[in-house]
Amino acid sequence: MLIKEWADLENIKDKLIVKQKLNKDGKRARITVHMSTCGIASGANDVINTFRHLLKESKEKNIEIKTTGCIGICSKEPLITVEITDQEPIIYEHVNEEKARQIFHAHVKNGDILSEYAFVRGKESEIEERLKNGGEILGQQVVDNSIKAIEEVPFFNLQERIVVRNRGAVDPYKIDDYVARDGYKAVYKALKEMDSDNIIDTILESGLRGRGGAGFPTGLKWKFASKSQTADKYVICNADEGDPGAYMDRSVLEGDPHSVIEGMIIAARAINAQKGFIYCRAEYPLAVEILTKALSQARAYGLLGNNILGTNFSFDIEVYEGAGAFVCGEETALIHSIEGKRGNPRLKLPYPVEKGVFNKPTLISNVETLANIAPIVLNGSEWFAKIGTEKSKGTKVFSITGDIVNVGCVEVPIGTSIRTVIEDIAGIVEGDKNIKAVQLGGPSGGCLPVKYFDTILDYETLQQLGTIMGSGGMIVMNEDKSVVDLARFFMQFCESESCGKCIPCREGTRQMVNILNKICEGNGKKEDIDKLEDLANVVIQSSLCGLGKTASNPVLSTLNYFRNDYEALVK
Amino acid sequence: MIVSVRELSYEDLKNKLDPNDKILLWSCNACIALCEVGGTDNLNLLEEMLTADGYEVIGKELISIGCIYSLVQDRINNPNKKDLFNEATTIISLTCEDGAEIPKCLLKEKKVICVAKTVGVGNFTEDKGMILTSPFEWTGFEANEEGYGISEISEKLDLYPSFFDESKAPINSNEDLIQVTINGKECSVKKGTTIMQAAEDNGFKIPRLCANPDLTADANCRLCLVKVEGQKELLPACAANVTNNMKVITQDKELNHIRKTILELLLATNEHNCLTCFKGNATVSGACELQGLIREFGIQNTRFEQNKEKVPVDSTSPILNYDPNKCILCGRCVRACREIAGKDNIGFANRGAQTFVAVGANKKFNQSACVECEACIGVCPTGAITEKITHYSGEEWEGMLVYQS
Numbered sequence: 020m021l022i023k024e025w026a027d028l029e030n031i032k033d034k035l036i037v038k039q040k041l042n043k044d045g046k047r048a049r050i051t052v053h054m055s056t057c058g059i060a061s062g063a064n065d066v067i068n069t070f071r072h073l074l075k076e077s078k079e080k081n082i083e084i085k086t087t088g089c090i091g092i093c094s095k096e097p098l099i100t101v102e103i104t105d106q107e108p109i110i111y112e113h114v115n116e117e118k119a120r121q122i123f124h125a126h127v128k129n130g131d132i133l134s135e136y137a138f139v140r141g142k143e144s145e146i147e148e149r150l151k152n153g154g155e156i157l158g159q160q161v162v163d164n165s166i167k168a169i170e171e172v173p174f175f176n177l178q179e180r181i182v183v184r185n186r187g188a189v190d191p192y193k194i195d196d197y198v199a200r201d202g203y204k205a206v207y208k209a210l211k212e213m214d215s216d217n218i219i220d221t222i223l224e225s226g227l228r229g230r231g232g233a234g235f236p237t238g239l240k241w242k243f244a245s246k247s248q249t250a251d252k253y254v255i256c257n258a259d260e261g262d263p264g265a266y267m268d269r270s271v272l273e274g275d276p277h278s279v280i281e282g283m284i285i286a287a288r289a290i291n292a293q294k295g296f297i298y299c300r301a302e303y304p305l306a307v308e309i310l311t312k313a314l315s316q317a318r319a320y321g322l323l324g325n326n327i328l329g330t331n332f333s334f335d336i337e338v339y340e341g342a343g344a345f346v347c348g349e350e351t352a353l354i355h356s357i358e359g360k361r362g363n364p365r366l367k368l369p370y371p372v373e374k375g376v377f378n379k380p381t382l383i384s385n386v387e388t389l390a391n392i393a394p395i396v397l398n399g400s401e402w403f404a405k406i407g408t409e410k411s412k413g414t415k416v417f418s419i420t421g422d423i424v425n426v427g428c429v430e431v432p433i434g435t436s437i438r439t440v441i442e443d444i445a446g447i448v449e450g451d452k453n454i455k456a457v458q459l460g461g462p463s464g465g466c467l468p469v470k471y472f473d474t475i476l477d478y479e480t481l482q483q484l485g486t487i488m489g490s491g492g493m494i495v496m497n498e499d500k501s502v503v504d505l506a507r508f509f510m511q512f513c514e515s516e517s518c519g520k521c522i523p524c525r526e527g528t529r530q531m532v533n534i535l536n537k538i539c540e541g542n543g544k545k546e547d548i549d550k551l552e553d554l555a556n557v558v559i560q561s562s563l564c565g566l567g568k569t570a571s572n573p574v575l576s577t578l579n580y581f582r583n584d585y586e587a588l589v590k
Numbered sequence: 591m592i593v594s595v596r597e598l599s600y601e602d603l604k605n606k607l608d609p610n611d612k613i614l615l616w617s618c619n620a621c622i623a624l625c626e627v628g629g630t631d632n633l634n635l636l637e638e639m640l641t642a643d644g645y646e647v648i649g650k651e652l653i654s655i656g657c658i659y660s661l662v663q664d665r666i667n668n669p670n671k672k673d674l675f676n677e678a679t680t681i682i683s684l685t686c687e688d689g690a691e692i693p694k695c696l697l698k699e700k701k702v703i704c705v706a707k708t709v710g711v712g713n714f715t716e717d718k719g720m721i722l723t724s725p726f727e728w729t730g731f732e733a734n735e736e737g738y739g740i741s742e743i744s745e746k747l748d749l750y751p752s753f754f755d756e757s758k759a760p761i762n763s764n765e766d767l768i769q770v771t772i773n774g775k776e777c778s779v780k781k782g783t784t785i786m787q788a789a790e791d792n793g794f795k796i797p798r799l800c801a802n803p804d805l806t807a808d809a810n811c812r813l814c815l816v817k818v819e820g821q822k823e824l825l826p827a828c829a830a831n832v833t834n835n836m837k838v839i840t841q842d843k844e845l846n847h848i849r850k851t852i853l854e855l856l857l858a859t860n861e862h863n864c865l866t867c868f869k870g871n872a873t874v875s876g877a878c879e880l881q882g883l884i885r886e887f888g889i890q891n892t893r894f895e896q897n898k899e900k901v902p903v904d905s906t907s908p909i910l911n912y913d914p915n916k917c918i919l920c921g922r923c924v925r926a927c928r929e930i931a932g933k934d935n936i937g938f939a940n941r942g943a944q945t946f947v948a949v950g951a952n953k954k955f956n957q958s959a960c961v962e963c964e965a966c967i968g969v970c971p972t973g974a975i976t977e978k979i980t981h982y983s984g985e986e987w988e989g990m991l992v993y994q995s
Binding site for chain 1: 808815824829856894895919945
């Protein structure tokens, strides 16, 4: 079936809502297993297989097993959601085969909730509705009050969901699930009710900035790309997320691929591109699989391909797998990689919006940026511009790891303080050592000591402190951890991921690793610290691409805030 | 070496052209470049002159050796070049007469104009330039080991001793000139020039190891970084073009510190004996650009840990030795093999500090597609790729020359 009219989208939505509604006579129960890479790594495959086996054994026809993506709180995986007709959904944490068996027999079959295994009651996608109705959903009976309601958990209630709006609520393998959450309505609006200038103005006015790290105004980039009158143009989604400790793009791609595809179609319409690439790292096989499937479903609905929605606009997307080089996340290296060349960066002038893939104007945007587009187009730029700070609008997804309770992906309004994210949302392990620092922005970012935790998260503020928002990786360290070791880890990462093209990055990172090794092993001298600092500055000033230009940040920021730690290690 | 002397005057050349011709300039980078009729500079000059006179020059092609039939054939059939050769109606060949025969033969329907007359075989000398030692009979010269200089030959045979007169290259209009300030000096330079070229034309030499006039800029050695007013970051002079009213600083304390550090980092890699090689390395005839810079910057030591791991030398090629221990990964050979030879036989393998220059599918030279055109030898700035014929024939004066620079 080809979607052409607004009513087609509404029809799909209505049909699906009816189909998904549980009732005593038809489908009376549903088990949802959260099957992103984080879930699978913790054993979600075993869990879903157990349920399938039990269901087959029990010969019950009125129980449904469903999959969705990650709901953000990866440290509680494997997570499952059990829904019974007219009852509040229950989310269980750390499920294994044994627990799955018990849950199936007790809860799914007999309605006895196993509160000792339960994490929360209620679904994330229904939080707003629950808050409006005083903590419940009309028509859903609260069965077990001893379990915490989802809106009472700070991890969930302090978040603002735009990018991750559909997590846990859609099956990434089913386009109808996405359409039922008002998906592709923004594409309809962009193609049938707006022209290129309208779309670009909307994005400009929204104040959205690139979420890949640098924070360049997205609308401005689109404007530059739209100016060129060349026939062939490209839109690229940069899904080569490679910072150690960063996985928010993966979570979006695996949980809600259509939100990215929808953003790309709108971007293509705005700049008049005919072809798109999703450059996804090969280390994300599940994301590649899900994206490929999502693209073919979008094509079947006429949302990609020739004459989208019956208009004269044509656009298609291809998934392009990287070959494992971190540097290919750099725009110009990414372009070379798609062209089939060695993934080396080049001088950024001319910019990719003028000369990109195959020398054609190319718009490259990060996954998270693109996932923001559809809500902005649908809800308007004013709605978006209300969220965030004066210079940085909207939200940012952070993937937070380290010495905290809730490891996972959190989306908060820009301008939230570091303390809120770390202490309230992620939570500090009780009785644990004091928190010492947080590393923001991965190997390109910097390390901030605890005294700056009241700093708000936005592009400019963080830059002033010698770190960056970056793609959103956040690594929390307690007093047991050595920041020198952290600096060494990131330097080793940059050394092995340097493409080897320019001398400062290739040889400079190698020598910095040498010096850091010496210091960490107790063979360093005081002069080594100065030599390290000097070299770090030269590498920043003289490297060719972003990798080298930021490779020294972890070293310089730790030297700035924790020089004593270095001095304690040298003779 | 083949000795050729320019036969056509600029007027003669124009008489052979039609105003509607779509002209492709073709040159070989071997003997003819040393005879001062071919090579990049002359291609550029001729393009400027013809364009100023209203002719349409659609492209310039430089080939490492213009008399290897297969090499020329590859270039003409290269998918990226095919359109260019198809579009051209006229080829002006800055090659010897032999070299002009191949495009004549491969592009039968096109007009091929050969600019030079080939007079025999000779040698290249540092003091006299190209000399003719074994003249063709028709020239009337006797074979002579001392040889005859180009001016002597041209006088007797009524040929032209130099390339087309540069002073005759008119500037289209003042619009093509822009004002830049380099190290406080106000200069007018042509639009579209690189900062490096503009600085050099005005007497400021900027250090470089990866840039070469015959090759596209790659900006990887970072030695040519300069300060440009209003720019947050340093710009590579080899790749960034001048813009109107640009203010450039090519040298100061900070830039020198960066350059010194980069050279020190290079010294710490592989086996660079620049600091002890006082007579000039015999295998490189004293022409090592790295050593020149080390001396220019007065570097006497490296602060960094040296990596002494040695890799075997590849001496399988009949014409060259490839010593990876002296390679600085500037990529000139990689670009020369792609851009001048059109072979793409040399490339980078691995990444980061493990990067190395690989030949063929990481094979030895004699197992690869190398056609021995010498494009890589000519551009290598160190002793990594050297011509076998020069091995152990370096002379003392050559070492002195490096030291004086």
